[in-house]
Amino acid sequence: MIIDIERADAEQTAYWIIFSGDRIVAKKQQQALLKSSWRYLRFIHHYSDQVVHIGELDDAPCYSVDLGLEALPEDEYETVSLRSLFMSQNESVFSTVARAWQLILFRRTHRYCGKCGSAMQQVDWEMAMHCHSCHHRCYPRVSPCIIVSIRKGDKILLAQGKAQRERKMFSTLAGFVESGESLEQAVHREVFEEVGIKIKNLQYFSSQPWPFPHSLMMGFLAEHDEGDIEVDGHEILEAHWYDVNALPIVPPSMSIAGKLIDHTIQEIKGHK
Structure with a gap:
């Protein structure tokens, strides 16, 4: 679900799956998920409305963030492909990243209603996009x-x-x-x-x-x-x-x- 990250605990350590295009942001030379608190990830603070809670990983909360096509402003980070990350991580990381990417892709491709063309909004209590004009609702494609x-x-x-x-x-x-x-x-x-x-x-x-x-x-x-x-x-x-x-x-x-x-x-x- 979408959360108000700025009202959450800014010091809480969490996993962050951050997408730039179809690649994942990682610290250079690590090819691993970012584990940090919101406070120290300043380069994504203006994307607070794109933060989605996708579950837990190793007893820590896990969030996805969509940067769209914007390039990274920080020198300490790089982007890695989904496939390379999958090949270097364990199965629990694999399944978490897989879920995050599919949710990001769903939100990107359902910004507008396929029935009437109006802007869609994400439902708060489930992973769905809803059109308030014609009441058409979409769920992630499988x-x-x-x-x-x-x-x-x-x-x-x-x-x-x-x-x-x-x-x-x-x-x-x-x-x-x-x-x-x-x-x-x-x-x-x-x-x-x-x-x-x-x-x-x-x-x-x-x-x-x-x-x-x-x-x-x-x-x-x-x-x-x-x-x-x-x-x-x-x-x-x-x-x-x-x-x-x-x-x-x-x-x-x-x-x-x-x-x-x-x-x-x-x-x-x-x-x-």
Whole structure:
């Protein structure tokens, strides 16, 4: 919720997730969340109306602040990308930052009513934007996505999309759920569209919010049924069956893709 930070305890130590554009403000050479009191963060004092309380982290309050596109005036700070911060932090920090970014993005994209065009205001008691002209109310968008790890005997299927090419990374298959589609239907469709195979023994694994930009990843495990790999050449550039002892660069274990890969590796090794 939005708070009146100037009336709050200015000396209380809190975590501050401060966004400049789509990057997070951090002290130079640290790549960690700022932990300070409001009193010492003078460069954000004129953004007091942009402070949103997003919960607790390590028993300390956590706030997000949106600087818009304004550059930092302080020499001791720099900005870091969301992905680099995620890769260097633990899971609790990951989930807190993910929530903060999705709320910031929601507020940026819902300043005006999509129904009548009037200015919208944030509701005090819940995360929603409300239009007082036509009473239209909006809530943060959540886009359901499936992600699946597929095994074939003692091998795992890993693919590389355009976004992963520069990082030389391979990962599990994933895609958005379409309207009128169940999660299971989405898995079968995406797998066939992207690599041309059919799967069986589909099992739910777990889920994870993913802030790029507002996805909810729902993970599955599956086995190869029939067909040979044939990539679409658009979303997927290449895909192969990999021996678990000779894997390419894969996502970190903190991500659901990494967890799916780790689980599949353990399943394969347990059956050898």
